[in-house]
Amino acid sequence: MTVQDPQCMRLKSTIVDHANIGLFAINRDLEVVLWNQFMEINSRRHAKDILGRNLFECFPELPEKWLSRKINNVFLLGNSSFTSWEQRPYLFKFPHNRTLQTTVDHMFQDSYFYPVKDDRGEVEYIYISLLDVTDVGIYQGLLKTTIDKQKGLITQLKDAQHQLQQSEKMAAVGQLAAGVAHEINNPVAFVASNLRTLNSYTSGLVSIIEAYQAAESRLDPAGAEMTKISSVKKQVDYEFLVEDLEQLLKESDEGLGRVRRIVQDLKDFSRPDTGDWGWADLHEGIDSTLNVVNNEIKYKANVIKDYGEIPNIKCIIAQLNQVFMNLIVNAAHAIEDHGTITIRSGMKNDHILVEVSDSGRGIRPEHIKQVFNPFFTTKPVGKGTGLGLSVSYGIIEKHNGRMEVESEIGTGTTFRVWLPIEPEEQQEVSTESSPTL
Amino acid sequence: MSSHITYNSIQKDTLQELLNIAMGQAADSLARALGEYVQITIPSSDIIKAENFSNAVGHIDRQDKMITAVRQAFFGDLQGDAVTVYGAQDGQQIADLMGYDELEEVEEHELLLDVTNVLVGACMTGFGKQIDASIGYSPPKIMANNISLRTLLSREKPSWEHSLVIKINFGLAERSFLCELIFFMPESSIEKVRNAIELFLESL
Numbered sequence: 001m002t003v004q005d006p007q008c009m010r011l012k013s014t015i016v017d018h019a020n021i022g023l024f025a026i027n028r029d030l031e032v033v034l035w036n037q038f039m040e041i042n043s044r045r046h047a048k049d050i051l052g053r054n055l056f057e058c059f060p061e062l063p064e065k066w067l068s069r070k071i072n073n074v075f076l077l078g079n080s081s082f083t084s085w086e087q088r089p090y091l092f093k094f095p096h097n098r099t100l101q102t103t104v105d106h107m108f109q110d111s112y113f114y115p116v117k118d119d120r121g122e123v124e125y126i127y128i129s130l131l132d133v134t135d136v137g138i139y140q141g142l143l144k145t146t147i148d149k150q151k152g153l154i155t156q157l158k159d160a161q162h163q164l165q166q167s168e169k170m171a172a173v174g175q176l177a178a179g180v181a182h183e184i185n186n187p188v189a190f191v192a193s194n195l196r197t198l199n200s201y202t203s204g205l206v207s208i209i210e211a212y213q214a215a216e217s218r219l220d221p222a223g224a225e226m227t228k229i230s231s232v233k234k235q236v237d238y239e240f241l242v243e244d245l246e247q248l249l250k251e252s253d254e255g256l257g258r259v260r261r262i263v264q265d266l267k268d269f270s271r272p273d274t275g276d277w278g279w280a281d282l283h284e285g286i287d288s289t290l291n292v293v294n295n296e297i298k299y300k301a302n303v304i305k306d307y308g309e310i311p312n313i314k315c316i317i318a319q320l321n322q323v324f325m326n327l328i329v330n331a332a333h334a335i336e337d338h339g340t341i342t343i344r345s346g347m348k349n350d351h352i353l354v355e356v357s358d359s360g361r362g363i364r365p366e367h368i369k370q371v372f373n374p375f376f377t378t379k380p381v382g383k384g385t386g387l388g389l390s391v392s393y394g395i396i397e398k399h400n401g402r403m404e405v406e407s408e409i410g411t412g413t414t415f416r417v418w419l420p421i422e423p424e425e426q427q428e429v430s431t432e433s434s435p436t437l
Numbered sequence: 438m439s440s441h442i443t444y445n446s447i448q449k450d451t452l453q454e455l456l457n458i459a460m461g462q463a464a465d466s467l468a469r470a471l472g473e474y475v476q477i478t479i480p481s482s483d484i485i486k487a488e489n490f491s492n493a494v495g496h497i498d499r500q501d502k503m504i505t506a507v508r509q510a511f512f513g514d515l516q517g518d519a520v521t522v523y524g525a526q527d528g529q530q531i532a533d534l535m536g537y538d539e540l541e542e543v544e545e546h547e548l549l550l551d552v553t554n555v556l557v558g559a560c561m562t563g564f565g566k567q568i569d570a571s572i573g574y575s576p577p578k579i580m581a582n583n584i585s586l587r588t589l590l591s592r593e594k595p596s597w598e599h600s601l602v603i604k605i606n607f608g609l610a611e612r613s614f615l616c617e618l619i620f621f622m623p624e625s626s627i628e629k630v631r632n633a634i635e636l637f638l639e640s641l
Contacts, residue, residue: 066536066537067536076466076469076470077467077470079554079555079558079574080554081554082554082577086546087543087544087550112576
C-alpha cells in the first residue's frame with residue numbers, strides 16, 4: 001500500500017472523517033471544502049449543507065473581521081497559526097458533553113490552522129483542526145479556585161504568625177514591665193516614706209523657728225544678735241523659703257504619686273485582668289480620663305460633652321477608664337489638624353450607651369472589620385501596638401457589653417460602647433481575645 | 438569550549454549571511470501580510486553558555502521596563518524556543534492590523550500570541566528554507582506578563598549547557614511598535630546548523 005494507493009487514500013479519508021477532533025478546510029475564497037463528522041455532529045450541520053459555501057455565510061456568528069485576517073495571514077505567509085482556549089475559549093460555540101458539569105456552558109477549544117500548499121508552494125487550502133479541551137478548561141478553573149483559596153489561607157497564616165510573634169513580644173514586654181515595676185516600687189516606697197518623715201521634720205523645724213521668732217521682740221532691734229538674724233533671714237529669703245518648702249514637699253509628693261501610678265499602669269498592663277468590681281459613675285470616670293489625656297488632645301480637638309442621665313453601673317471602673325482613654329486618644333489621632341471630639345452618654349433598652357465621635361479622617365471600609373483585631377494598626381511603626389481596641393473589646397465583653405464602630409471616610413468615626421447596669425456574671429477578661437465584627 | 442559547539446569565522450560569516458537573507462525575506466512577507474513597512478535590525482547570533490544566559494540576553498533595551506513575553510517552541514530539523522518581548526503599549530499599536538476593535542487584556546494576549554506566531558513562523562521558516570530544514574511549531578504561550586525583563590530572566594533556568602542565540606528586532610515604521618525576538622537553539626541544533634552551513638559552502 002503506497003501513499004497514492006486508492007486503498008490508502010480511502011483509509012486516510014475515513015480517518016479524517018471519523019477522527020475525534022474537528023477537521024475542516026477552506027479554500028482561498030473561504031469556501032468550505034472539507035467538513036468531518038465531528039464538525040457535523042457538534043455544529044448540527046451536515047457536510048452537504050456546508051460544502052462549497054462561504055464559511056462566514058454558514059456561520060455568521062464567527063468573529064469575521066478577526067478570523068478572516070488570521071486566515072488571510074496564513075494564506076499570505078504560508079505558516080501555521082493557533083488559537084488557545086485560554087484567550088479565546090472557542091472558535092465555534094459547540095455544546096460541551098459533560099452532562100454532569102454545570103460550571104461550563106460550551107466546549108473549550110484549541111485550534112490549529114495549517115496551510116496546505118500546491119506543487120508551486122502556494123497555499124491552496126487551509127485546514128483547521130479543533131481540539132476539545134473542555135476538561136483542561138474545567139480542571140484549570142478548579143485549580144485556579146483552589147490556588148486562590150490557598151493564597152487566602154497563606155495570608156491568614158502569615159497574619160496569624162505575625163500575631164503570634166507580636167504577642168510573644170508583648171508577653172516579653174509585659175514581663176519586663178512587671179519586673180521593672182517591682183524594682184521601681186521599692187525605692188519609691190522608701191523615698192515616699194522618707195518624704196513623709198521629712199515633711200513632719202520640716203514642720204517641726206518651722207514651728208521651732210516660729211517660737212524663736214516670737215522671742216525676737218525681746219532682743220534689742222539695733223543689737224548685734226538682731227542684726228545678725230535679720231541679715232541671715234534676708235540672705236536666705238526666709239519668708240519665701242518657708243512658703244516654698246511646703247510647695248516643694250507637696251510637688252515631690254505629687255511626683256511620687258505619678259511614679260506610683262505609672263508603675264501601677266505598667267503592672268496593670270502586664271496583668272490587665274485585675275481590678276475590683278464596684279458601682280461607679282461613668283461620667284466621673286470619663287472626666288478623670290479626659291484630665292489624664294488632656295495633654296494628648298488639647299491642641300488637636302475641642303471636646304464636647306453631651307452627657308445624658310445615667311445611673312451608676314457595676315463595673316471595674318479602672319478598666320472602663322482604660323477603654324475611654326483608648327477611644328478618646330484614638331479619636332484625637334484620627335484628627336489631622338484640628339477638630340471635635342464628642343462624648344455622648346445615655347440609656348436605651350436598659351443599657352448604658354457611651355459614644356465617642358471624632359471629626360477625623362475616618363476608617364477605610366476594608367479596615368473596619370479589622371479594627372478590633374489584636375495588633376491591627378494603621379499607625380506608623382512605633383506609634384501604635386494595635387492592641388488598644390482589641391483590649392478594649394475584651395474589657396467590654398467582660399462587662400457583658402458590646403462595642404460598635406461606624407465610620408465614613410473624610411467625615412469621622414463613632415465608637416459606641418453598650419454596657420448593662422449590672423453584668424449577669426463577671427468573667428475573667430482576656431487581652432488576647434480576638435473578636436470579629 | 439569544545440569544537441563541536443563553536444563556529445569558526447567562515448562559518449560565523451556564512452551564518453550571518455544566511456540569517457540576513459532569511460530575515461529580509463521574513464520582513465518582506467510580514468510587510469505584505471500587515472500592509473505596513475517593516476523595519477528590522479541586522480540579526481545577531483552568538484553561542485552562549487547557560488551561566489551567561491541572562492547577560493547574553495540582558496543587553497537588549499527595556500531591562501527594567503514592564504514587558505510581556507511570549508514563548509513559542511519549534512521542533513523538527515531545528516529545535517528550540519523563540520521568545521518575543523513586547524513593551525506595555527505594543528499590543529495597542531497594532532490591534533487594528535490584526536483585526537481587533539477593542540483590546541482588553543485577554544484580547545491583547547491573544548494578539549501578542551498571534552504576532553509572535555507570525556514573526557517566529559516567518560523567521561524560522563525563512564531560515565529553515567536557507568538551510569533546507571523543515572520545522573514545526575507548538576502553540577505560543579504567554580511566558581510572563583507585566584514584569585521586567587530582568588525579573589523574567591532571573592527566574593528562567595535554561596535546560597541546556599550551550600545555546601545558539603539569534604536576536605532580531607522588529608518595528609513598524611508608521612507606528613511606535615518595536616518588539617525583540619530571540620531564538621534559543623540548544624546543542625543538537627548548533628551541530629545541525631553547522632552541518633547545513635558546511636553543505637551550503639560546498640554547494641557554492
